[in-house]
Amino acid sequence: MRSIRLEGVSKSFHGEEILENLSLTIPSGKFFALLGPSGSGKTTILRLIAGLEQADQGRIFLGDQDITLLPPYERRINTVFQHYALFPHMNVFDNVAYGLKLHGLPAAQIKQKVLRILEVVHLGRHVNKPIQQLSGGQQQRVALARAIVNEPDVILLDEPLAALDLKLRERMLVELIDLQDEFQTTFVYVTHDQSEALTVADQMAIMNYDGEIEQIGTPKQIYEFPTSSFVAHFVGTTNIFEGILRFGDNQARIEIEGLGFFEVAIPQEKKWLCNGCVLLMGLRPEKIEISKNVMEGFANHLEGNVESIVYHGRSTQYNVRVENGLLIQVFEQNEEHFPREEIDYEDTVHLYWQKENVTLLER
Amino acid sequence: MEQLGNQWERDFCFFASLPALLWQVFFLVVPLAMTVYFGFVSEQTGALTFENYRAVFDGAHFCIIARSVITALLTGLVSLVVAYPVAYFLALRAGRWKGLLLFLAMVPFWTNFLVQIYAWFFMLERKGVINSLLGILGLPPLVTTNSIGAVFLVMVYCYLPFMLMSLYIALERFDERLLEASSDLGATPWQTFLRVTLPLSMPGIRTGLLLVLIPAFGEYAIPALLGGSHYMFVGSLISYYALVARDVGMGAAFTGISGVVLLGVALAIYSFLRLIFGKTRVEGEE
Numbered sequence: 326m327r328s329i330r331l332e333g334v335s336k337s338f339h340g341e342e343i344l345e346n347l348s349l350t351i352p353s354g355k356f357f358a359l360l361g362p363s364g365s366g367k368t369t370i371l372r373l374i375a376g377l378e379q380a381d382q383g384r385i386f387l388g389d390q391d392i393t394l395l396p397p398y399e400r401r402i403n404t405v406f407q408h409y410a411l412f413p414h415m416n417v418f419d420n421v422a423y424g425l426k427l428h429g430l431p432a433a434q435i436k437q438k439v440l441r442i443l444e445v446v447h448l449g450r451h452v453n454k455p456i457q458q459l460s461g462g463q464q465q466r467v468a469l470a471r472a473i474v475n476e477p478d479v480i481l482l483d484e485p486l487a488a489l490d491l492k493l494r495e496r497m498l499v500e501l502i503d504l505q506d507e508f509q510t511t512f513v514y515v516t517h518d519q520s521e522a523l524t525v526a527d528q529m530a531i532m533n534y535d536g537e538i539e540q541i542g543t544p545k546q547i548y549e550f551p552t553s554s555f556v557a558h559f560v561g562t563t564n565i566f567e568g569i570l571r572f573g574d575n576q577a578r579i580e581i582e583g584l585g586f587f588e589v590a591i592p593q594e595k596k597w598l599c600n601g602c603v604l605l606m607g608l609r610p611e612k613i614e615i616s617k618n619v620m621e622g623f624a625n626h627l628e629g630n631v632e633s634i635v636y637h638g639r640s641t642q643y644n645v646r647v648e649n650g651l652l653i654q655v656f657e658q659n660e661e662h663f664p665r666e667e668i669d670y671e672d673t674v675h676l677y678w679q680k681e682n683v684t685l686l687e688r
Numbered sequence: 689m690e691q692l693g694n695q696w697e698r699d700f701c702f703f704a705s706l707p708a709l710l711w712q713v714f715f716l717v718v719p720l721a722m723t724v725y726f727g728f729v730s731e732q733t734g735a736l737t738f739e740n741y742r743a744v745f746d747g748a749h750f751c752i753i754a755r756s757v758i759t760a761l762l763t764g765l766v767s768l769v770v771a772y773p774v775a776y777f778l779a780l781r782a783g784r785w786k787g788l789l790l791f792l793a794m795v796p797f798w799t800n801f802l803v804q805i806y807a808w809f810f811m812l813e814r815k816g817v818i819n820s821l822l823g824i825l826g827l828p829p830l831v832t833t834n835s836i837g838a839v840f841l842v843m844v845y846c847y848l849p850f851m852l853m854s855l856y857i858a859l860e861r862f863d864e865r866l867l868e869a870s871s872d873l874g875a876t877p878w879q880t881f882l883r884v885t886l887p888l889s890m891p892g893i894r895t896g897l898l899l900v901l902i903p904a905f906g907e908y909a910i911p912a913l914l915g916g917s918h919y920m921f922v923g924s925l926i927s928y929y930a931l932v933a934r935d936v937g938m939g940a941a942f943t944g945i946s947g948v949v950l951l952g953v954a955l956a957i958y959s960f961l962r963l964i965f966g967k968t969r970v971e972g973e974e
Contacts, residue, residue, distance in 0.1 A: 377868050397871040410869035414887045418968050423883075424873040436970065452970045471873065 327388035327478045327511065328353040329374055334383030336369055343369045344536045346383070351479075351528075353388075356505045356512045358522035358544075361532030362559065367515045369536075371481045374513065375404045387478060403472035404481040407488075409464050411456045411471070417443070418452045420467055424475040442474045445504070462493045473504065479511045486521065498524050519560045523548060531556050550592075554686050557607040564608045564653050567688065572600040579606050579685075583649025588624040588680040597687060605686040610654040612682040615643055615674050617666055623677035629653065631672045645674060720947075727941035740941035749925070749942075753949060756922040760905040761953070763843045764897045767851040770844070771896070772889075775855035780864060790856070797849035805913050808842045809833060812914070834916035842910050847903065851896040858892025887965045894961060898954055905950055922946045 329351040336344045343366040351357045359367045372378040373385060376397035384393045392400055403424070411420050418439055425435045443449050446466040456464065465485060472480050482501075486494045502525055505512045516522050522529050523544040530541045533555050540547060540556045551557035554565055568581040570589075578586045589606065591598060598604070614620065629645035632652065636642075643655045655676060668674060730737040743749065774793065782789050796804060811817045812833045819829040831837040862885070870880040908923030915921075920928075922942065930939035 375872055377872065397868070398874045398876055402872075404869075404872045406865065406869060408865060410863070410865045412866060412869070412884060413863075414884075414890075414965070416968070418970055422968065423870070423875075427874045427879060440970070475873065 328386075329479060329511065329513065330386040331370070331373070332384045332386070334370075334373060334380045334385065336366075336373060336378065336381050342536070344373075347536065347538065348383075349530060349538060349541075351511060351513055353511055354509045355527040356502065356514065356525055358514045358516060358526035358529040359532065360516055360519060360522040360529055360560070362534060363517055365532040365534055366536035367517075367532050368483055371404070371483050371513065371515050374479070375402055375481055376400050377404075401475075401478040402481060403475055403477040403479075404483065405465075405468045405472050405485045407484045409468040411464055411467055413456055415456070416452075417448060417454050417456065417459070417467055420456065421470045421474050423471060428475075438474055439470075442470045445473075445507070446470045446500070461488055462497065465489060465497065469501075469504070473508060473510070476508070477510065479513060482512060482514045484516050484518075485514075486516075487518075494521070501525055523560070531559060533559075549684075551607065551684055551686070554605050554607065554688075557684065557686060562610055562654055564610065564613075564651075565686075566606045566608070566651070568604065568606055570598060570600065570602045570604055570685075579604075581606075581649070584627065584647060584651075587683075589683050589685060590681045591685075595685060598685065603688055605688050607684040607686055608653075608678060608682065610642065611640075611656040611658075612678055613653070613655045614677040615645070615655045615657055615668065616677075617668060617672055617674055619675060620677055624680040625678050627653070627676040629674060629676060631668060631670055631674055634668070634670065643668065643674070645676060647676075723940045724944045725940075726936055727944045729937050729940075731935050731937045740937040741945065743938060744941050744945045752920050752925055753922055753946065755919070756905050756946075757949060757953060759840060759843065759921065760901050760907075762840065763847055763904045764851075764900045766844050767848045767900055768855075768893060768896060771848055771851040771855055775852055775859050775892075776885075779856050779859035780862065793852060794849060796845075801846065802909065804846060805842060805910055808838075808845065809913060812838050812841075833914050834918065836915065836919055839911050839915040839919060842914055843904055843907060846910065847900040850899040850903075854896035854899060855889060855892040858889045858895075862888055890961060890965060894958065897957055901953065901957075902950060905953075906946065 329349075331347055331349045334344055334347045335342070347366075347370070349370070359370060361367045369378065373380055376392070376395060376399075380393060384391055386392065387400065387402065412423065415423070421439045421442060422435050425438060430438075440449070440452065443452060446469055448463060448466050448470065451459065451463065456467070459467065465488075468485070485501075486497050489497060498521060501512070501514075505525075512525075514522070514525055526544050528541065529544055529547055531539045531547060533539050540552050542550075547556060547560055551560065551563075554563075557563040557565065566579075566581050566584075568579040568587075571578050571580055571586070577589050577591045579589050580586050587606070614623065627647050629647035631643055632646045633644045634641060635644075638659070640656045640658050643657065645653045645655060647653055653676065727740050728736050728738070730739060744753075778786060778790055778793070809816075812831055813819070814829060814832050816833075819832065822828070822830060831841060866884050866888070867880055870884045871877070875883060906923045906926075907921060908927055911919050911921045911924050926939050926942050926946070929935045929942060
């Protein structure tokens with residue numbers, strides 16, 4: 326169980342710079358998710374750690390060991406590939422036993438280890454099956470078992486669930502968390518799917534289109550306290566307002582053109598906030614209360630017109646046009662079969678939120 | 689409805705393949721059966737006899753069969769070893785030059801077989817291109833015509849395209865991402881080759897070996913033109929009995945036995961390859 330450290334790593338392909346001077350520490354024994362849009366270089370990071378690509382510059386450490394120049398087969402790191410890359414000429418047993426056989430373990434020990442791991446991933450009944458006879462989900466488990474059985478220091482997962490349907494994906498996510506819990510191996514999980522990342526990760530890093538890391542933190546930190554508008558947008562949905570910060574007696578307010586003043590809570594750690602600064606205010610759709618009636622006890626209030634309604638099943642999304650022309654998204658949980666008030670298209674509604682529920686972002 | 693459709697499809701497939709089936713029966717199975725039968729007919733008396741088949745296993749004859757088997761096997765192995773890296777490069781590394789290079793590799797194959805052999809004849813003669821060049825450098829002749837070396841060299845040359853093509857087709861479908869997976873799991877490049885690349889190119893190797901072995905075993909033009917009269921092969925022997933000595937019985941017996949030998953060799957190779965790349969079965973599991 327060891328950490329991974331990238332120091333000033335650069336990598337380009339055919340003259341196109343994918344990563345530039347990137348530094349990142351992945352803590353030991355944690356489930357670490359690397360989340361970013363397609364083309365952000367997250368798979369490149371994974372391949373660099375695995376040794377399948379060589380860094381142009383910089384160093385990569387596994388614990389204290391410099392593995393920058395080590396070939397993949399000398400790294401105690403195993404990968405679960407997006408396309409699984411199972412050996413088509415071998416059955417389930419031989420695929421999983423591949424790494425152990427290479428390390429020259431006695432046959433009896435190999436058999437015991439392989440059968441045990443196949444039990445863990447619920448493939449006990451399919452030991453002798455050819456790969457071609459397995460479903461996508463089963464192949465995915467074989468790929469997982471083939472990596473875990475070697476008890477590597479780190480397991481890299483490259484969008485391992487991308488090819489599975491939603492139900493299976495949700496189940497596999499839970500199983501992945503259980504596996505990581507059991508083996509306490511460092512898992513590095515690359516995905517562009519924010520809900521996957523939020524579900525599995527102890528720690529996560531958000532990458533932007535330029536291959537830079539925007540923010541690192543726990544899923545809760547990332548979701549509730551994004552530090553940039555990119556993160557706020559990319560993880561979940563956010564309404565972003567631009568405004569000017571005004572400090573008053575004991576309170577701070579943000580002035581938004583065409584909408585007026587809104588109270589905000591000022592967190593201690595944001596040193597760059599100043600009186601008169603132009604900044605962005607992020608407000609998550611589910612943090613907003615929506616009603617046709619006037620309500621009490623909220624710091625902030627807006628009025629608008631319901632322009633469209635999107636029904637998601639467990640929640641309903643209202644798109645509300647407010648005075649300055651901005652379209653604001655509001656999520657409401659569908660808690661009752663028959664809601665107390667029916668909000669319809671073209672209705673005039675009131676939006677309420679508390680000052681603690683906004684995030685202030687640098688413009 | 690589905691059952692009906694299947695029935696119709698089955699009928700259609702049967703009638704569509706009927707011409708080919710009849711062709712095979714009349715022009716392959718029947719002549720083959722006749723050949724086997726002629727082997728049992730005595731040339732002198734016309735009576736049925738085992739004499740022809742027994743004579744095949746005479747010392748001199750048996751040597752010729754053994755020589756043919758060994759030469760064919762060696763031709764297969766050497767062309768495999770020579771063609772494999774070329775096919776690998778063409779299929780997986782040549783990129784956009786693939787088409788052109790493949791074309792160039794196949795050009796000799798489209799040349800008339802006899803022309804190819806004659807070209808080699810002029811190359812390998814005692815005063816031919818190769819030996820003259822060696823002579824200028826003050827070296828003794830390496831390979832000359834009328835030697836087993838020349839026969840072998842030209843056989844490898846002529847059958848190489850069959851091997852190359854079979855390997856190329858098998859390797860072109862090879863998923864290179866498996867190499868990464870193997871390396872990732874701890875295999876050195878050599879281990880990866882032995883455990884992944886080689887087993888997955890096995891269909892190509894098998895096809896290639898059979899495509900080379902079978903005609904090489906019965907080869908008769910190359911030994912006749914480049915081996916002088918010293919080296920008889922099964923092919924030359926059959927043509928000798930059938931065309932020169934006019935002993936149809938012996939020719940037929942030879943043909944029959946060589947067919948059996950060939951089948952045996954092919955089966956042996958097939959099971960050998962299966963044996964070394966078998967799968968692990970865990971007993972007590974379904």
